[in-house]
Amino acid sequence: MTTRDHTLEPRRSSSVLQILTFADNGMTHRTALLLLLCLPQPLWAQARGGSDSGPVTVLVPARVWDGTATRPHDGWVVVVRGDRIEAAGPRAQVTVPQGAATLDLPGTTLIPGLIEGHSHLLLHPYNETSWDDQVLREAEALRVARAVNHAKSTLLAGFTTVRDLGTEGAGYADVGLKTAISQGIIPGPRMVVTTRAIVATGSYGPKAFSTDYLDVIPQGAEEADGMDQISRVVRDQIKHGADWIKVYADYRWGPNGEARPSFTLDELKLMVEIAGSSGRPVVAHASTEEGMRRAVLAGVRSIEHGDNGTAAVFRLMKEHGTYFCPTVAAGESLLEQRTGYKLGEPLPPSLRAKQATLKAAVDAGVMICAGGDAGVFAHGENAKELELFVQYGLTPLQALMSATSINAAMMDMKARLGSIRPGLLADLVAVTGDPTQDVGALRRIQLVMKGGVVYRR
Numbered sequence: 001m002t003t004r005d006h007t008l009e010p011r012r013s014s015s016v017l018q019i020l021t022f023a024d025n026g027m028t029h030r031t032a033l034l035l036l037l038c039l040p041q042p043l044w045a046q047a048r049g050g051s052d053s054g055p056v057t058v059l060v061p062a063r064v065w066d067g068t069a070t071r072p073h074d075g076w077v078v079v080v081r082g083d084r085i086e087a088a089g090p091r092a093q094v095t096v097p098q099g100a101a102t103l104d105l106p107g108t109t110l111i112p113g114l115i116e117g118h119s120h121l122l123l124h125p126y127n128e129t130s131w132d133d134q135v136l137r138e139a140e141a142l143r144v145a146r147a148v149n150h151a152k153s154t155l156l157a158g159f160t161t162v163r164d165l166g167t168e169g170a171g172y173a174d175v176g177l178k179t180a181i182s183q184g185i186i187p188g189p190r191m192v193v194t195t196r197a198i199v200a201t202g203s204y205g206p207k208a209f210s211t212d213y214l215d216v217i218p219q220g221a222e223e224a225d226g227m228d229q230i231s232r233v234v235r236d237q238i239k240h241g242a243d244w245i246k247v248y249a250d251y252r253w254g255p256n257g258e259a260r261p262s263f264t265l266d267e268l269k270l271m272v273e274i275a276g277s278s279g280r281p282v283v284a285h286a287s288t289e290e291g292m293r294r295a296v297l298a299g300v301r302s303i304e305h306g307d308n309g310t311a312a313v314f315r316l317m318k319e320h321g322t323y324f325c326p327t328v329a330a331g332e333s334l335l336e337q338r339t340g341y342k343l344g345e346p347l348p349p350s351l352r353a354k355q356a357t358l359k360a361a362v363d364a365g366v367m368i369c370a371g372g373d374a375g376v377f378a379h380g381e382n383a384k385e386l387e388l389f390v391q392y393g394l395t396p397l398q399a400l401m402s403a404t405s406i407n408a409a410m411m412d413m414k415a416r417l418g419s420i421r422p423g424l425l426a427d428l429v430a431v432t433g434d435p436t437q438d439v440g441a442l443r444r445i446q447l448v449m450k451g452g453v454v455y456r457r
Contacts, residue, residue, distance in 0.1 A: 161189050
């Protein structure tokens, strides 16, 4: 199925503007039209204003949840023109253009396309192949082939956008995957990518090799140390297509294999400063209190995991406006793979600790993002994170907002994604039931639309 992926507002090129200016200053409109027709097709399409063109479809669900309200709106409809939402509101108050197609969705709630805040499309579950073997033994071409399927599964599960946080040894393959999706070569969610990610030398993996070979063993992320090298690596990842910069602010490199901070505060500040100069945020893997503290003070946009976060560090995150992506599904999935634990059983100690961490963050007023670390578990099972949010004490509405309007705000995409209102991209999902009351409704998908194109019906 073909797709369109206009992630930027339509704009007229300088060539188009010059021709239109000449027309205003005396050039005949016929000559101007001929010149416009001679422009490359994309420029001509921009001159027409792509967001105002295209087929019109009226979606008629039982109710619409717009991404921010406390409850769905009964009897609302949504009008989609091309790749954008043109109107949303009570059916009697919405003007439906003549000739519009109608898509009836009885018994469903229409919601914004879900946003996955932490995925690894180039990984697959560790009980299929260990992380070390994926990094060291799987060819990049094989990993990309798997990722094509992962991207499709994610989209069909209702997640129309993902923030993909590292290729884990697959170089810049995420950039190519993102491009293939945006060009309509393969189906998948919109991707925000971080490419290789950044780690301190000696802190990451794969490990446990002879010291004779440690310096030549490929790593799951790019090593950088000191101000000069960090500056080069941040800029080089931007050069290769990174939308965000990801840093591992701590990792398991302590004397006994425990997690310890891996970069100094000044090193982290430099990464944030350079990335910020280019208009890119920084996301930090951090599970220790000190690693989290340094990352927050450095100015990162979000903290991932945060297993050992304390009330004090969560207060600091609240003060700095730092988002928290707790990745609860990753820990639960690893336990499931290693011990046979099943979702819904009494929580073992490690998961009770994670539950307490999430509660401390919520109590401190930290904005909670939805991102399960998909890849540790199967792609397409992304709703698992939201189900666990509810099991750990959040309401279904809070969980749903985390995966829509909150994630959109965290990713600077509120003007394009995360809610249902005129002018935004037509990323829409219909589910049977009311997910603001029953998070399990997210498993009962009846429609997935991305950019006005239906991928699942």
